[in-house]
Amino acid sequence: MSAQSSLTVSSTHPPLTFAGVLSGASSAAAPRRLPLREHQMVHGVPLPAKKAHRHLDDAVAVLQHGVVKGRGGANFPFAIKLESTAGARGNPLVVVNAAEGEPASAKDLGLLLLAPHLVLDGAITSARLLKCKEIVVWLHHGSPALASLEAAIGERRSDSDVTIRIAQAPDRFVSGQVTSVVQGLSGGTALPYSLRFQPSIKGVKGRPTLVSNAETYALVALTLQHREAAHGRLLTTVMNTDGQRHIVETVKGTPVSSVLSAAGVDATGAPLLVGGYAGSWITSDQIQHATADDFVLRDPAVRLGVALFAVADPQWCPVVVTAQIASWLAGQSAGQCGPCTFGLPAIADALSRLAKSRPATTDRANLDRWLPLVRGRGACAHPDGTAGLVASLLVAYGTHLNDHAAGKGCHRGAATAWPALRSAISGVRSR
């Protein structure tokens, strides 16, 4: 992994999320953060503070019509959360979850570096609809987006009815899990807990808390401002074999091959990891049928997750790469829940022995037994995501895995770049 690299940004359609960022600049100039004045020329201003809560029903209808769903990976309808928070008793809080836990995903980072005001517009509007005075942006420690976000917040002095502050999360995979956010902001350790009440009912310090991902708030702002033109807007991260990240703005339903082309990444003959490290493998043959949509593939079912499309090197063995990623994911367990603490390392170790074509006799069968066993048995979805990744290997490269189990040699090797890369991203450059 290179110590420092830059993001590139492009779009398969005329840009909307990155309007002004991509369209105005000449192709040679590096994209830059859109200042507030220019942002307002493109996207207007959010709902005024005065009596904003009277527009809640209208906003809910527009967001439902626009099918605005959580872009942190869970795909939960935003309007339901908003209504639930509005109906709960207590002093509400709006939280922007920008702690992008998936190490390869950089779409929220790209958004905060280039168009932070869209995120703030969505959060401020949500706050006003809820008669809420306080917004917290949850950002992982050391995020390169901090300066951009601070500058953007500094420009929002005219929106003085709400205070916006930044809280920094520990830099680990589970920090972005919704219960980690709630527990961290409540003064506890930022780790998942067993949810008994939705955060919208009882969240941070017992307050009704609207927690959504950063891109989701941008989508809220876009949908309320641009209506139909915003429908299906989506940010994706395309990662090449070197770990270079490209942010591609697209519209749901666009072929994945077009997204890869927009990023300038060649995926010929390459396995593609979709949705995140806790995502799914698809084979190079399946890429032509894949679309950037809630389900990237229907059969086998492959979900969009955090909209990562990571192109593996055809020279890397998918079993070896999956073992590398699974081992890393197992190490990211918070160690709170037994099936995750013990099950994930057991799965990763079995897979690592299989990757070396030197398995214990029970390893292959144990994978079949353990994968369904760890799912749904934790305070958060971390075991589910890790098991899902390994299960997708069984579907996409099952024959090859069985060759490894039979001790047959494999001429392909380990990943020479990716696993565990963190966003060592210094800035944004043009493609």
Place this chain on the structure above:
Amino acid sequence: MKKIVVDWVACDGHGLCAQMAPELIDLDDWGFPIITHQPEDQRSNLLAQSAVEACPVLALRLERVD
């Protein structure tokens, strides 16, 4: 009717629940409970209740399902 719910953060894998209600609760390879059946009648409800009460770290509870 009620269902058995595990608080996975609290559960330490003592395994007493599976001893109390083996018809409802099994243990995985690492000693953590697998709810194989939810209580369906008064007898299994009592079994589930005894499993909940046996847990030394109060990691099990019975939740009403509508």
